[in-house]
Amino acid sequence: MHSPADVETSWPDAIHAHFRRIGVRQVGYVPDAGHSRLIALCRDDPQIVDVVLTTEEEGVGLVAGAALGGQRAALLMQSSGVGNCINMFSLLRNCGFGCIVLVTMRGEFGEFNPWQVPMGVITEDVLRLAGFLTYRVDTADAVDEIVGAGCDMAFNGNLQIAILLSQRLIGPKQWTR
């Protein structure tokens, strides 16, 4: 069991555990500080093929192709990446591909960089307009339950599910130099 202090930093482990439980076999991502622990867990997992993308919309195609081949795939991205995917999301809707997207939020709680704000404040609306059901996570102890429910809905119901991991959860980007 995790102590409360552990949960503050180990919530990515809960996401990875749900990937294992539901049988996610491919994970597409654009490198991101908020997802760094989860990316490392996926890269170290022999059951998961990790696919580093040049842009998030590539991941939408990856999810569709994986599903055609009988595999479940998840996407990890920052809120800015959601904007890069909008047209490609039609593929998921048109064909009914189940998909779980873990979005680390920028441009909200404690954001240092104003250039992140315009996309950050519209991210959830954009996802809904594109057909996703969205769930926000603001505290580390809620990650397990919400991501678990999201994985079930995505892959048992062929729905498009986005989990928004708030900047308050992740912590604002640290500027050390």
Added chain:
Amino acid sequence: MLDRRDFVQQLLADRGDLLVVPGLGSATYDVAAAGDHPLNFYLWGAMGGTAMIALGLALARPDRRVVALPGDGDMLMGLGSLATIGVKQPKNLVVVVLDNAHYGETGMQPSHTEAGIDFAALALACRFRQARSVTRIEETAEVRKLLHSGEGPILINAKIKLDDVPRVLPLRDGHAIKERFIAALNAL
């Protein structure tokens, strides 16, 4: 320069269990004209995504051969996917670009390849194992062999003529195309 319909017809002759992902527009019509098949995942949108869909499929089914058939405009929109494929090095994936150097669906405006942008050179720079352009129909048999047994990732840039050929429209319902594909793949 290749006649697009002759080239795709010969390329997909006796295709066996080949998994085929044609890009939106003329590529989808060419593949349909070569003969409808449940292992065709026809695209009617998702421009720029054809090669990535094929990558997801190739990674999920390393026991099967996968071919992506984007047009030049589709491939240009997803150029980064060449780098992504280069990282993963799927042995069972071949990308055949149907390159007429024009945007056929939108009024035949010239594409970047008309100015000499070279997919084969880009693919080699992205660590594809083989990449080259073909211009003569006599080369099709060799390309077909690569589809079935070449060690990927491979990119073939098929230089096709600027013909305006009749549209051959396959299934358009995305759910139906997907379900039919998955059922056929599961039945192999």
